[in-house]
Amino acid sequence: MAFDSSLMPDLEVTSALPNRWEGTVLLDGNRSVPFLAYREGQQVYVWISGESYVFTPASPTNARSSRTDQSASDEIICPVPGVVIAIQVAVGDMVEAGQELVVIESMKTEQIIKSPRDGTIERVSVQEGDRVDRGMRLVVLTSVAETE
Amino acid sequence: MNVFSKVLVANRGEIAVRVVQTLQAMGIATAVVYSDPDSNAPHVALADEAFALGGSTVEETYLDRRKIVDLALRCGAEAVHPGYGFLSENPGFCKDCIEAGLVFIGPRPETIALLGDKIRSKETAVQAGVPLVPSSPVWQPGESNLDNLSSGIGFPLLVKASAGGGGRGMRVVERVQDLEQALESANREAASAFGDGRVFLERYIPTARHVEFQILADSEGNTIHLFERECSVQRRYQKVIEETPSQALNDDLRKRMASAAVAMAESAAYTNAGTVEFLVDALTGEYFFLEMNARIQVEHPITEETVKLDMVELQTRIAAGENVRLSQENIRPVGHALECRVYAEDPYANFTPSTGRLLAWRPPSGMGIRLDSGVTEGQEVTTYYDSMLAKLVSWGPDREESIGRMLGALKSFPVLGVTTNIPFLLQALVHPDFVSGKYDTGFIDKNSGLTSSLSVSQLSGVATGIADRIWQSNGNSSVSRRGAPVQTLQSPWQGLPKSTFP
DSSP, rough: OOGGOOOOOOOEEOOOOOOTTEEEEEEETTTEEEEEEETTTTTEEEETTTTTEOOOOOOOOHHTTTTTTSTSEEEEOOOSSSEEEEOOOOOHHHHTTTTTEEEEOOOOOOEEEEEESSSEEEEEOOOOOOOOOOOOOOEEOOHHHHHH | OOOOOOEOOOOOOHHHHHHHHHHHTTEEEEEEEEGGGGTTTTHHSSSSSSEEEOOSTTTTTTTTTHHHHHHHHHHHSSEEOOOOTTTTTTTHHHEEEEEEOOOSSSOHHHHHHHHHHHHHHHHHHHHHHHOOOOOEEEETTTTHHHHHHHTTOSSSSEEEEETTTTTTTTTOOSSSGGGGHHHHHHHHHHHHHHHHOOOEEEEEEETTEEEEEEEOOTTOOEEEEEEEEEEEEETEEEEEEEESSSSSHHHHHHHHHHHOOOOHHHHHTEEHHHEEEEEEETTTOOEEEEEESSSSTTTTTHHHHHHOOOOHHHHHHHHTOOOOOOOOOOOOOSEEEEEEEEEEETTTTTTTTTEOOOEEEOOOOOEEEEEEEEOOOOEEESSSSSSEEEEEEEEESHHHHHHHHHHHHHOOOOOOOOSHHHHHHHHHHHHHHHHTOOOOHHHHHHHHTTTTOOOOOHHHHHHHHHHHHHHHHHTOOOOOSSSSSSEEEEEEETTGGGOOOO
């Protein structure tokens, strides 16, 4: 998001620690709404009048990872922390878009991870029983360029 | 008065806190148990005594019957309150308590066993003259003649777990070719969640509304109802928003369903607090028995707020054998109550559970607002437990006012560090279908706008400005030159490919 200096808010900070601010912000010159901002590590969390935001400093890696072309993605990433309870494919399998790849149990609910596109399984990076975290790679599809 | 001198609460989270609060108000000493990840949890801080169960997984902690009964005996408790979930509907645990000389605050073990088995509980409903949704016998793993199993039900249909609850082990299946995979998956989920993998098929009613009746029965068999709760706003078959009275019932239907609920409880020889769940077909006005839950229900506060009774107190007095003088004529609900479940989940990424440390947790307050919470600021939200953090309840003299109070409370409820469904709740409550009261269990699925990413509001620019200021104030020079100081991620999940979800 491009930064516009006209958006620099008119803040009234009523309580501030080095990493925690709270107070009110003046909108449109006449409406005052509450906010809360916390800095934790490399992230800034802001709550403002019922809306919550998470900010991470811009870096080339972040910029790239947040806008990958989803359907052409080769790596199937774990969306949720949990335990792998079933793997439905093996290396070399041909899969169709929507086919079940991996089942993860998280907070007592099964999450079925399906293939985003047609393709071939190049690698399976997890085993049944593995505890996985969000962002971990589960399965890799052979890249589209190679299969052509 | 022969109420107990000490009660052990065999649960965690908001329900453990809520039960301890009532017991303390009754002058009863309280003991709780906790797992390693819960050592700093609010129920531990609140109770008079707290005992470590040792371990992190639910199997070695809140589901360990022996450890819990031993601790109850050792601390001198006379009774055990199981809350909901965990061991609350485990007839073996109920029996263990009774055999150890402890009072189990709930129904008898035979009743729990009867109602916990969906097949036997349906036979009980039939005996009580309560209508059922058409269903199949239990599926035998390996059984290939699925046409036979699904005949007389038709598609779409539901795959359900015999021992299930809370939507676990449940699937909607649209086509016969998807049935086998759904049966296998549901069987696996049920086996892992309940230790019982039996599943069966049931007619799926597309415009179904979920309406349940609260039952109270004393040890003499006097059975009354405390009116209904509507729980049709669901995601993945788990309730998100509940209200009472239901907008789906007129006085006549309400009366007939209430009588059916009482008949069901009497047919099961029910004692203590229980809930009879029904599906109401919004098109035909038919109602069908779903199940009877032999425990206190998550959404019991909305009943408490309208009938002005403390359900945990009544549960405790009934279990102690007190004559609570239940009388239907004295139950007169007042006004309207609403409950929103605050989940640690990302509503814009298929309600994926989220974890992390609750940097900020500032519950709202005000006229008609109640928060039943199981977490505190600074607490770690882990994957070990259900993702429900708290229940926000509003009461108002009418529906419009309770919705208004709820909206105000949700808007002044700062939570940072863990993604929650609060933005979703705010949008759902102002959706025309919810406002008009004409919604069914397909509300969330039918209105995909509720779960597609929020449009950028005026506030996002302001939030960006605040983030940049706190970032720079902290000894950091601006992370880059003016123009792009920080990158906005409305949700930490945004970089993940959503197309991998079903």
